[in-house]
Amino acid sequence: MPLVLFVLIMMQFATAVRAEAVRGSLFVSTSAGSNGTMAALFVGRSPGGMFAERPAHVPVYADAAIGVFGGSDVELIRALIQEAESRIDGYDAVQFGARVKPPQRPTRMTIAEVFDWIAATPGQPHAIGRYQFIPQTLHRLVAKTGVKPTQRFSPKIQDKLADVLLAEAGLHKFRAGALDRQDFMNNMAKIWAGLPNSTGKSHYDGYAGNKASMSWARFDAVMAKISPESG
Structure with a gap:
């Protein structure tokens, strides 16, 4: 093979590898928030950012108990997440940027x-469902909860998986009064980019277009209704 041709082939290969690396490490799965801004569950890795060279989501309380919590407080929190991440389609939401949609509604799969x-x-992008799970997170939660591949991606299953994330954000400690409302809300904002943190912005504001899709005042007013601090 002529040397010039070999060099050209190697250059093309290196370019393809770099492009694949960018897709794998910098891509952010996003969904439209209630005000038309971008929101996402578990943004990807960002060079120099909080999750650089780390998993997309690092649980605050990794040893949190697994289980469906239930209760009006959890229902309220789940509804807030839907408002921020999947207001229109809820459990059947698919990231709008996915060019090839699932063959049927997610809850039927x-x-x-x-x-x-x-x-x-x-x-x-593959963010899917009411809580806009991305693949890495979905794999982890399915393994952690023991959900079987043959089970439907039903509302009940989606809630069960999201409950683990809430536990990892400190729900148990929040309920017990050992974690204040603002800290719990900030932990949730690190998971769901459509939720604001105490600055009033998304934890990932400006990263690949991410913005909070609700105000801190709205978020705090709803959370205050279930806070042990106000009981």
């Missing part, structure tokens, strides 16, 4: 079928 769709459509 099994967990295995969701993963099959993800594997068959590389290079596009």
Whole structure:
């Protein structure tokens, strides 16, 4: 093979590898918030950012108990997350940037079928469901909860998976009065980019277009209704 041709081939290969690395490490899965801004569950890694060279989400309380919590307080929190992340389609929400949508509504698919769709459509965002799970997070939560691949990605299953995230954000400590409302809200904002933190902005504001899709005042007013501090 002529040397010039070999060099050109190697240059093309290096360019492709760099492009794939960018997609794998810098891509952020986003969804439209209630005010038309971008929101996302578990933004990807950002050079020099909080999650640089680390998983997309690092649990605050990694040893939190697993289980469906129930209760009016959790229902209220779940509704807030939907307002920030998937207001229109809820449990059947699919990231609007996904060029190839799932073959049917997410709640009619099994967990295995969701993963099959993800594997068959590389290079596009895959945030899915009421809580806009991205693949890395979904895999982790399914393994942690013991959900079977044959089970449907139903509202009940989605709530169960999201409850683990709430526990990891400190729900148990919040309920017990050992974690104040603002700290719990800030922890939640590190998980769901559509929620604001105490600065009034998304924890990921300005990263790939992310912005909070509700105000801190709105977030705090609802959380105050269930806070042990106000009981």
